[in-house]
Amino acid sequence: MAGFTVRDLVDLYLTEVIEDRVVVDHRTGSKKRVPGARKPKGQAKTRRTLYGDVERTLGDRSAAELRRKHVVEMVKCILDRGANVQAGNVLRELTAAYEYAIGLGKFDDDFANPALLAKASLKQARVRLTSVRGKRVLSDAELKAVLVWLPGSGFSVTQKNVIRLTLWTGARTGEVCQARWSDVDLNLAVWHMRDSKNGAERYVQLPSHAVAFLRQLRLSTKIYLFPSTRTGLSIQQKSLTETKWYLRNSAKARSGTYFKPSQTWFDSISDWSPHDLRRTVRTGLSRLGCRNEVAEAVLGHSRKGIEGAYDLHNYEAECSGYKDGLIIWKPLTVGLSLNGRYCRPAGVSACALFGFNHL
Incomplete structure (x- = not known):
């Protein structure tokens, strides 16, 4: 499909998988709302993720002609701005978008998912696409x-x-x-x-x-x-x-x-x-x-x-x-009122009671 661009790929994934949609029963003409795969907050986030990087940099390219190197270059640009987690999110969503389109027969039978290939390349290069696991605990x-x-x-x-x-x-x-x-x-x-x-x-x-x-x-x-x-x-x-x-x-x-x-x-x-x-x-x-x-x-x-x-x-x-x-x-x-002001109640020792007590 020469006319099927990366922008079309992204829109297909967003409108048919991620976001809520309305379907029409052709027999009765009645409409039915089908919830998307994500909650409203997640729907908006996924659209921002794909449009902010994928559509902006690769949107006009043919989805069938996109190669591993194009995806790797896009991910590296995201990494260069210090957004490792965002890079991982973009790659994950683009991979899923391609998988959905492949499943619908939008590409030839021998077509390989370029985002999936890029993911393998980045893993081989040991590029970190996730945040460092949090370890901060307050004493x-x-x-x-x-x-x-x-x-x-x-x-x-x-x-x-x-x-x-x-x-x-x-x-x-x-x-x-x-x-x-x-x-x-x-x-x-x-x-x-x-x-x-x-x-x-x-x-x-x-x-x-x-x-x-x-x-x-x-x-x-x-x-x-x-x-x-x-x-x-x-x-x-x-x-x-x-x-x-x-x-x-x-x-x-x-x-x-x-x-x-x-x-x-x-x-x-x-x-x-x-x-x-x-x-x-x-x-x-x-x-x-x-x-x-x-x-x-x-x-x-x-x-x-x-x-x-x-x-x-x-x-x-x-x-x-x-x-x-x-x-x-x-x-x-116990002395903090709803307006955020603090007044220590008489007889309460903050130091003595600050441990965990199983009552």
């Missing part, structure tokens, strides 16, 4: 310092509250950002997470101090626990990363935005990210003596291999036994 002293800094930091009140619930539950920041009140039962102290990263719904146990906090929060928010003040929809996870960048680079902040010295990024300790708090929770559960399978269930990790295929127990009862053990920053936040 008790570091965590205490961060939590003393956080209330007065440049994060918005909503962002601070997202970080609080992340640390209290071990949930992913993206999951916390999207939480709805309709899925939270404060009387049972559970949060029914219907839409997790791995696609499996689960129940998140809420510690007593998290329940008390959410009862206050319920008075000021409606559909979402953490809505955007601009749109009313759930706050976006990327806003945490963006705000962190501005706090670290306050001179480059948006026009009209000014951060006081006390609000800028806390650099008295080694760099950390909100996701590192989740890893800190997991490490703390091990300090409690929590069994591995239970700790993994608390975080919502899916099990792999034979264990994942045969052990289908959800460990909800076991997780419940540890929910009030996650008090990493309870001593500080």
Whole structure:
């Protein structure tokens, strides 16, 4: 198909696989919405990934005449700007786009997927297309310092509250950002997470101090626990990363935005990210003596291999036994109001209570 370009290939993959589409029953004329392979957020991300690099650099080329070297050159350009993870994402999606088109007979029978060949070449050259596995865990002293800094930091009140619930539950920041009140039962102290990263719904146990906090929060928010003040929809996870960048680079902040010295990024300790708090929770559960399978269930990790295929127990009862053990920053936040201000309650020793306690 000489007229079938890489742009056509990308559009075919996006519209028929990734994105939601409407199909028409030719017998009845009725229309039916068919969900795409990705959730709305993933659909938008995949389109940006393919159009930002593949379509921009290779879009006008014939898809059948694209060669391994063309794909390798494109990937190297992405690597040159320091975006190793993006390079891996682009290569993965382009490979899948070609595989889909090959399956539909868009190419000759002896056609070889150039993206797949490029992937093999890059692997042979030992080019890293993934991020370095995170290993950052905050010590008790570091965590205490961060939590003393956080209330007065440049994060918005909503962002601070997202970080609080992340640390209290071990949930992913993206999951916390999207939480709805309709899925939270404060009387049972559970949060029914219907839409997790791995696609499996689960129940998140809420510690007593998290329940008390959410009862206050319920008075000021409606559909979402953490809505955007601009749109009313759930706050976006990327806003945490963006705000962190501005706090670290306050001179480059948006026009009209000014951060006081006390609000800028806390650099008295080694760099950390909100996701590192989740890893800190997991490490703390091990300090409690929590069994591995239970700790993994608390975080919502899916099990792999034979264990994942045969052990289908959800460990909800076991997780419940540890929910009030996650008090990493309870001593500080029991005095942290919804407006982000901190007032240490009388008689509470932040130092003494900063370890993990299995209640």
